[in-house]
C-alpha cells in the first residue's frame with residue numbers, strides 16, 4: 728500500500744497501486760492511498776450517470792471545459808486526444824475545434840463511462856470521433872497528435888507520470904498538452920477545505936488532491952502556462968512540446 732502525502736508527490740512512483748478501500752483509518756483521514764486501477768474503473772462505472780451532478784456539486788467554473796479545449800489551439804483538420812474522456816463532456820468542444828476534416832480520439836478504461844460517450848457520438852452522428860477502451864498508459868495513437876487533453880482525469884491516475892510520459896511521446900513537436908483539473912486552493916482556504924476535499928474525493932471521483940501536474944509537465948518542457956479559476960480551486964495547465 729502506498730500512502731501519498733504532499734511531500735512525497737514530487738518523487739512519484741511509477742505504476743504504484745494497492746487493493747481495497749480508498750481510505751486508511753490507521754494513517755489518518757487526510758492521507759491519500761493509491762488504488763488498484765480496476766477499483767478505479769469500477770468506481771467510474773458506478774458514477775457514470777452522476778457526472779453532470781458532480782460538475783454542479785463541485786462548483787465547476789462556467790465555461791471551464793471550453794476554456795481548456797481552447798488552450799489546445801486546435802485548428803480544422805487537427806488530430807486531438809482526450810485521455811480519460813469519460814462520458815464525453817469535452818468531446819463536443821474537441822470535435823468542433825478540429826472540424827469534419829480532423830479527428831478526435833477518446834481513451835477511457837471504464838466501460839460504463841465509455842458507453843455514455845458512445846451514445847453521445849451516435850446522437851451527434853460524429854464519424855470522426857474514435858473511442859477506445861484501455862488503460863491510458865497502454866494507448867498508442869495511430870498518428871502524431873496536435874493536442875492532448877487530460878480532462879479532470881490526471882489526478883485520478885495513480886500511475887499519472889507513466890501516462891504523461893506515454894502521452895508526451897504521442898504529441899508532435901509543437902503540439903500542446905493541456906491538463907484541466909481541480910486542486911486545493913492556496914493558503915488558508917486550502918487548509919480549510921482540505922479535510923472535506925480529501926473525504927469527498929475518496930468517496931467519489933478518487934482524484935488525488937496532492938498531485939501537482941504542472942510540476943510533472945515541467946519535466947518535459949519549459950514552455951508551461953498555468954491559468955487558475957475560482958480562487959485557485961481549478962486550473963488549466965498547458966505544456967508545448969519543443
Ligand SMILES: C[S@@+](CC[C@H](N)C(=O)[O-])C[C@H]1O[C@@H](n2cnc3c(N)ncnc32)[C@H](O)[C@@H]1O
Pocket residue numbers: 764767768771778810811812813814815816817834835836837840861862863864877878879880883884932
Ligand atoms: C473525473 S472523470 C472525467 C471524465 C471526463 N474527462 C470529463 O471531463 O467529464 C475521470 C475519467 O478518467 C478515467 N480514467 C482514470 N484512470 C484511467 C486510466 N488509467 N486509463 C483510462 N482512463 C482512466 C476514468 O474512468 C474516468 O472516466
